[in-house]
Amino acid sequence: MLVEKNVPLQALNTFRIVAKAHALVRIGSQADVQTLLASAELGAQPKFILGGGSNIVLTGDVKPLVLKVEIKGRRLVKETGKTYVVEAGAGENWHDFVRWTLEQGYPGLENLALIPGTVGAAPVQNIGAYGVELQDRFDSLDAVDLQTGQIFTLDAAQCAFGYRDSVFKHTAAPGSAGLGLAGRALITQVRFALPKPWKPVLGYADLERRMSEEGVTQPTAMQLLEWVCAIRRAKLPDPAVIGNAGSFFKNPTVTPEQCADIIARDPKVVYYPLLDGSIKLAAGWLIDACGWRGKTVGHAGVYEKQALVLVNHGEATGGEVMTLARAIQTSVYERFGIRLEPEPVVV
Numbered sequence: 001m002l003v004e005k006n007v008p009l010q011a012l013n014t015f016r017i018v019a020k021a022h023a024l025v026r027i028g029s030q031a032d033v034q035t036l037l038a039s040a041e042l043g044a045q046p047k048f049i050l051g052g053g054s055n056i057v058l059t060g061d062v063k064p065l066v067l068k069v070e071i072k073g074r075r076l077v078k079e080t081g082k083t084y085v086v087e088a089g090a091g092e093n094w095h096d097f098v099r100w101t102l103e104q105g106y107p108g109l110e111n112l113a114l115i116p117g118t119v120g121a122a123p124v125q126n127i128g129a130y131g132v133e134l135q136d137r138f139d140s141l142d143a144v145d146l147q148t149g150q151i152f153t154l155d156a157a158q159c160a161f162g163y164r165d166s167v168f169k170h171t172a173a174p175g176s177a178g179l180g181l182a183g184r185a186l187i188t189q190v191r192f193a194l195p196k197p198w199k200p201v202l203g204y205a206d207l208e209r210r211m212s213e214e215g216v217t218q219p220t221a222m223q224l225l226e227w228v229c230a231i232r233r234a235k236l237p238d239p240a241v242i243g244n245a246g247s248f249f250k251n252p253t254v255t256p257e258q259c260a261d262i263i264a265r266d267p268k269v270v271y272y273p274l275l276d277g278s279i280k281l282a283a284g285w286l287i288d289a290c291g292w293r294g295k296t297v298g299h300a301g302v303y304e305k306q307a308l309v310l311v312n313h314g315e316a317t318g319g320e321v322m323t324l325a326r327a328i329q330t331s332v333y334e335r336f337g338i339r340l341e342p343e344p345v346v347v
């Protein structure tokens, strides 16, 4: 296997943070993973799995062996009365895959258009946007256990999806029977169950506004995809132009009592009641209310049009990004008593 040494990672993370991988191997197939694990030199080394690099903050050079996942392929696996099951290699670009499914006549992923990253990274944080989460369209995935070399398949329940969360973000507590697959499972293929007949998922305020502006009452999947792209382009920075990792914090959930307390002090707070009785607050609003929009620490900044997104104004280090993130957490905690939890993985 070709092991590349001292590989610059700036182009391989969407935050565009300067860092190096001490060693990097490109993974093009399941067989590549098994060859690597069988290697006397590489098999036992600590490893770090890198997809599209769209959900990480690099705070220094990466010492574990970087496995850059480049597994390709897209195909219809089967068609049933209720679904098209479509599979993609983990290294496929997410947005290109979404567009391809629509072009092939398998709609259902359009609300998730333009999310940066790869197909293999999508289940890790259960990506979501405009009323759809990956788990709503998920069928199953294949992965290789980096400790044992075993190939295994997980269904949705086994992935333990939550809000921007899955079994792939957790390590199993020592001695616990629970599954934790962080750093252990290298996802190779993901399958999606796209519902038949297709129904648009509307209801999100930005989409409803588009619909009335365009005078369309029954949009096609492709129209929805274009609207989602336009909304994202207007609000979110394009990582090709300005480095970022999307939303930097999760939207926190609070009890109705906590929410009532905040409303009493800040009637404009943006919140969404959830089905389980808890309430989700817009973290972007909380950060904005603390005056952070457009502020900077060194070369790291808070995006001018969306306070939930931290950006790299040129040469930001991971340390600067994290200093800014901690300052934001402190001021939101001091004003609202709420602890914001970062969404990206800090490496």
Ligand code: EPU
Pocket (backbone or CB within 6 Å): 128, 129, 130, 131, 235, 236, 245, 246, 247, 248, 249, 250, 251, 270, 282, 283, 284, 285, 288, 293, 305, 306, 307, 308, 343
């Ligand atoms: N808001 C402000 N000020 C700001 C930012 C937001 O007042 O600076 C308010 C907005 O006015 C709006 C509310 O906060 O009323 C929510 O904002 P928005 O609709 O932009 O959505 P979000 O909660 O900030 C979430 C996801 C995004 C996803 C959008 C659309 C999270 C952490 N983020 O953002 O996901 O695209 O909804 O569904 O759940 C990502 O995860 O990387 C991501 C971009």
